[in-house]
Amino acid sequence: MNNGNYAIRTKDLARNFGNVRAVDGVDLAVPPGEIYGFLGPNGAGKTTVIRMLITLLAPTAGEIQVAGYDVLRQPEEVRLRIGAAQQEAALDNKQTGRELLGLQGKLYGLSRRLVDRRIGELSDLVDIGDAMDRLVGTYSGGMKRRLDLAAALIHKPVVLFLDEPTTGLDPISRARIWEEIRRINGETDVTIFLTTQYLEEADSLAHRVGIIDRGQLAAQGPPADLKRARGSDLIVVRLEGEAEEAMAALSDVPQVEHVEAHGQELTVSVSNGATLISAVALALDRHGVNVQELTLRTPTLDDVFLQVTGARLQEGQQTL
Amino acid sequence: MTAWRTPERTDQSETTGRDHPFPTVTNAETLARRGGFFRDTLSVAERALRSVRRDPEVTVPALFIPVFMYIVTVGALNDIAEGIPGLNYRAFQIPVAVLFAVTGISRAMVVVTDIQTGYFDRLAISPVNRLALLLGLMIADFAMVVALSVPVVIMAFIAGVNFATGVPGILVFMFLSGLWGLIFAGFPFAISLKTGNPAAVNISFLLFFPLLFTTTLFMPQEAMTGWLSAAADYNPVTYLLAALRSLISDGWEPLTLAKGLGAILAVGVLSIGLALAALKGRATRR
Numbered sequence: 317m318n319n320g321n322y323a324i325r326t327k328d329l330a331r332n333f334g335n336v337r338a339v340d341g342v343d344l345a346v347p348p349g350e351i352y353g354f355l356g357p358n359g360a361g362k363t364t365v366i367r368m369l370i371t372l373l374a375p376t377a378g379e380i381q382v383a384g385y386d387v388l389r390q391p392e393e394v395r396l397r398i399g400a401a402q403q404e405a406a407l408d409n410k411q412t413g414r415e416l417l418g419l420q421g422k423l424y425g426l427s428r429r430l431v432d433r434r435i436g437e438l439s440d441l442v443d444i445g446d447a448m449d450r451l452v453g454t455y456s457g458g459m460k461r462r463l464d465l466a467a468a469l470i471h472k473p474v475v476l477f478l479d480e481p482t483t484g485l486d487p488i489s490r491a492r493i494w495e496e497i498r499r500i501n502g503e504t505d506v507t508i509f510l511t512t513q514y515l516e517e518a519d520s521l522a523h524r525v526g527i528i529d530r531g532q533l534a535a536q537g538p539p540a541d542l543k544r545a546r547g548s549d550l551i552v553v554r555l556e557g558e559a560e561e562a563m564a565a566l567s568d569v570p571q572v573e574h575v576e577a578h579g580q581e582l583t584v585s586v587s588n589g590a591t592l593i594s595a596v597a598l599a600l601d602r603h604g605v606n607v608q609e610l611t612l613r614t615p616t617l618d619d620v621f622l623q624v625t626g627a628r629l630q631e632g633q634q635t636l
Numbered sequence: 637m638t639a640w641r642t643p644e645r646t647d648q649s650e651t652t653g654r655d656h657p658f659p660t661v662t663n664a665e666t667l668a669r670r671g672g673f674f675r676d677t678l679s680v681a682e683r684a685l686r687s688v689r690r691d692p693e694v695t696v697p698a699l700f701i702p703v704f705m706y707i708v709t710v711g712a713l714n715d716i717a718e719g720i721p722g723l724n725y726r727a728f729q730i731p732v733a734v735l736f737a738v739t740g741i742s743r744a745m746v747v748v749t750d751i752q753t754g755y756f757d758r759l760a761i762s763p764v765n766r767l768a769l770l771l772g773l774m775i776a777d778f779a780m781v782v783a784l785s786v787p788v789v790i791m792a793f794i795a796g797v798n799f800a801t802g803v804p805g806i807l808v809f810m811f812l813s814g815l816w817g818l819i820f821a822g823f824p825f826a827i828s829l830k831t832g833n834p835a836a837v838n839i840s841f842l843l844f845f846p847l848l849f850t851t852t853l854f855m856p857q858e859a860m861t862g863w864l865s866a867a868a869d870y871n872p873v874t875y876l877l878a879a880l881r882s883l884i885s886d887g888w889e890p891l892t893l894a895k896g897l898g899a900i901l902a903v904g905v906l907s908i909g910l911a912l913a914a915l916k917g918r919a920t921r922r
Contacts, residue, residue: 370761371760371761372757372760372761392670392763395761395762395763396666396668396669396670396763397666397668398761400758400761402754402757402758403754404753404754405754406753406754406755406757406758407753407755407758408683408687408749408750408753408755409753410686410687410690410691410746411683411686411687415683415686419679419682419683420758420762422671422675422679423671423676423679423759423762423763423764424667424668424669424671424762424763425668425669425670425671425672425675425763426667426668426669430667434667451690467758471666471667471668472665472666472667472668473666473668474665474666
């Protein structure tokens with residue numbers, strides 16, 4: 317496989333667990349300096365992909381290169397160049413924050429002086445004040461996540477893997493983590509591979525996103541491009557009855573570009589929603605369709621997700 | 637889902653179209669270097685030793701049980717045992733007390749916790765030497781069990797027991813006891829690395845009881861009869877106890893000490909072999 321200066325490159329990456337194909341032929345090409353958002357629902361294969369990328373899990377098939385090194389043949393070289401914060405903050409509750417970062421630095425071959433310097437540099441991120449000398453077991457969830465991120469950064473990795481870094485955090489803690497991810501990427505050129513269940517997180521942070529569904533990469537590209545491909549405007553129709561009659565009604569409106577039905581919800585793609593919403597409403601009324609709600613909006617990543625996977629990712633909006 | 641006029645999917649291999657100017661070669665440079673085997677081992681051991689003083693629930697029973705067993709056993713059997721010519725039962729029981737202090741004491745539960753919290757994965761994705769992950773913990777265990785043998789030695793003096801081999805003999809006594817504790821710890825480490833299950837780690841006590849109770853725990857072998865005496869012949873702890881007792885009662889007996897050390901090493905081949913195999917399985921990507 318030719319790396320071609322990619323920070324992360326996979327080809328036909330696959331992983332089986334028994335008879336289950338958890339990851340199925342994923343091709344990734346992430347250039348240096350990019351924030352790549354990896355989106356998918358629980359069980360889609362995100363964590364399995366990330367565990368293969370960070371040398372914790374061997375693939376069943378395919379090739380992987382990270383930071384220019386083959387993960388299968390040169391895992392030690394890869395480990396020197398990556399940092400990872402996994403889904404649950406992977407910390408030792410019986411150490412203080414300072415001890416934990418100190419040990420982490422030593423295991424990456426940093427001198428005592430350099431470890432102290434790095435802890436100082438990361439103190440803004442950790443931002444736990446006197447708690448640095450308290451046992452990690454006494455920290456709040458947000459403090460643990462920030463310390464976990466600092467531990468992943470202590471040696472200045474070239475590629476940083478973040479597996480759902482803000483899941484379960486309150487909005488303020490989440491915003492701080494986002495801010496820090498942007499700052500790290502902006503200041504140090506580090507490539508960031510980020511898995512998330514939060515579409516707004518991917519939309520806000522990632523230069524490109526990949527959507528994984530049932531182990532396969534279903535779509536990939538910059539969020540703006542993916543949303544643009546979805547249509548310039550969306551008219552969302554919530555129905556009281558079946559969708560067939562509404563679909564037939566909308567086929568009479570020539571400016572409609574695309575219609576999808578998900579249960580009792582229709583998503584209508586149009587180029588000029590403000591002009592067409594009345595035409596859509598009239599067409600539905602003419603066919604006697606009972607409409608519960610009719611809304612006009614621009615596409616979101618959730619709409620892209622719905623289009624490529626058939627289900628919404630955001631909680632409470634699932635329609636299938 | 638029903639649909640018509642389905643748009644084309646985005647090409648999976650697409651990398652163009654971004655609105656962010658990425659460098660073709662990254663400017664990022666890591667500070668990481670290989671620490672080396674000794675530094676890695678010491679770093680892991682340092683962390684393990686720190687956790688010892690934060691886990692009093694591990695060390696307190698190891699201080700209490702040997703003292704309790706010693707007092708109860710000597711109290712119950714001293715008069716009977718001292719009927720055996722030449723036997724000083726208070727001295728005879730000191731090595732038993734030290735084995736109760738050091739056997740089964742390990743940081744294996746720390747490994748289980750690390751596996752369950754994901755911290756073991758954090759260590760595994762660092763460039764740390766794999767062997768150092770186990771050896772560092774075992775060095776800390778050795779230091780801990782040697783320290784745990786100190787109160788037993790003090791108890792011996794309080795009980796009026798003197799070492800025939802003097803201060804050097806006391807040091808060898810503590811070393812052999814610590815080495816046994818270290819070697820036995822291989823079993824709980826193997827179980828913890830293999831299973832990652834705290835309940836399973838206690839299975840190592842299934843070895844503790846037969847090893848310590850089918851030997852010359854309460855009586856000299858010549859006073860034992862039947863199957864227990866035969867079993868004691870094949871139990872490595874018999875030779876370890878004989879070596880430890882010789883340091884107290886008989887003076888320097890090289891053959892007895894060599895047999896004791898050999899018994900420890902024979903168990904070590906098994907326990908450390910199992911622990912290393914479990915470490916390899918845990919650290920290898922499957």
